Amino acid sequence: xxxLVESGGGVVQAGGSLTLSCTASGAFGDYNGYVMGWFxxxxxxxxxxxxxxxxxxxxxxxxxxxxxxxxIYRENAKNTVFxxxxxxxxxxxxxxxxxxxxYLRDSTDEREYSYWGQGxxxxxxx
Numbered sequence: 681x682x683x684l685v686e687s688g689g690g691v692v693q694a695g696g697s698l699t700l701s702c703t704a705s706g707a708f709g710d711y712n713g714y715v716m717g718w719f720x721x722x723x724x725x726x727x728x729x730x731x732x733x734x735x736x737x738x739x740x741x742x743x744x745x746x747x748x749x750x751x752i753y754r755e756n757a758k759n760t761v762f763x764x765x766x767x768x769x770x771x772x773x774x775x776x777x778x779x780x781x782x783y784l785r786d787s788t789d790e791r792e793y794s795y796w797g798q799g800x801x802x803x804x805x806x
Contacts, residue, residue, distance in 0.1 A: 681706050681707060681795075682704055682705070682706040682707065682708060682780060682794070682795040683704070683705050683706045683795070684702055684703070684704055684778045684779070684780060684795055684796065684797035685702070685703050685705075685797060685798075686700060686701065686702050686776065686777065686778045686797045686798065686799060686800040687700070687701050687703075687800060688700040688701050688800060689776065689800030689801045689802045690801075690802070690803070691803045691804075691805060692768055692802070692803070692804055692805070693804070693805050694768060694769055694770055694804055694805065694806050695767060695768065696768050696804075697764070697765060697766045697767075697768065698765045698768060698802060699762055699763065699764045699765065700718070700762065700763040700765070700776055700778075700800060700802070701760055701761070701762050701763075702716065702718070702760065702761045702762075702763075702778030702797060703758065703759060703760045704716070704759045704760070704761075704780060705759065709782065710782065711735060712735050712736040713735075713736065713782045713783050714734075714735045714780050714781065714782050715732055715733070715734050715735065715780065715781060715782075715784045715787045715793075716732065716733050716735065716752075716754065716761040716778065716779070716780050717729070717730075717731065717732035717733075717778070717779045717780065717787055717790075717793060718730040718731045718732070718752065718761075718763045718776055718777070718778055718779070719776070719777050719779060719790055720772075720774035720775065720776045720777070720802075721774055721775050721777070722771070722773055722774040723773070723774075725774070727777075727790060728743060728745070729743045729787075729788040729789075729790065730742070730743050730746055730750065730763065730776065731743065731746065731750055731751075731752040731763060732752065732787035732788065733752045733753070733754055733761060734787065735754070738754070740752050741787055741788060743788070745771075746765075746772075749765065749766050749767045749768075750763060750764065750765050750766070751763070751764040751766075752764075761778065763776070765802070768802075768804045769804060770804050770805070770806045771804075772802065772804050773802060773803050773804050774801075774802060775799040775800070775801050775802075776799060776800055776801075776802055777796055777797055777798075777799040777800075778796070778797040779793035779795060779796045779797070780793060780794065780795050781793040781794040781795065782794070
């Protein structure tokens, strides 16, 4: 079992920045075979892919709505992945959830992830 705990959510004005963190613990097995991802679900919307990072060689992917504004990176020593969000817009308002799973073929597909955090609320005011 793997446990994920997110933090860093809050309220920010449009144009501002926020950094979320996700700390993983538990029995990873082959740690380097895992992918860490961020998804979000806004009010009345379906959950959408935000960003992912493959732990074996740090390959990153981003959803189209956040590319060039958000950055995903990790700190190995603390088993923590960060999502740095800049130039935030009201449409970025959502519950952001961290996820992970081993040997994913498509890191943008939420169905491939095995473990999920509880989520953290991000609200961007106009």
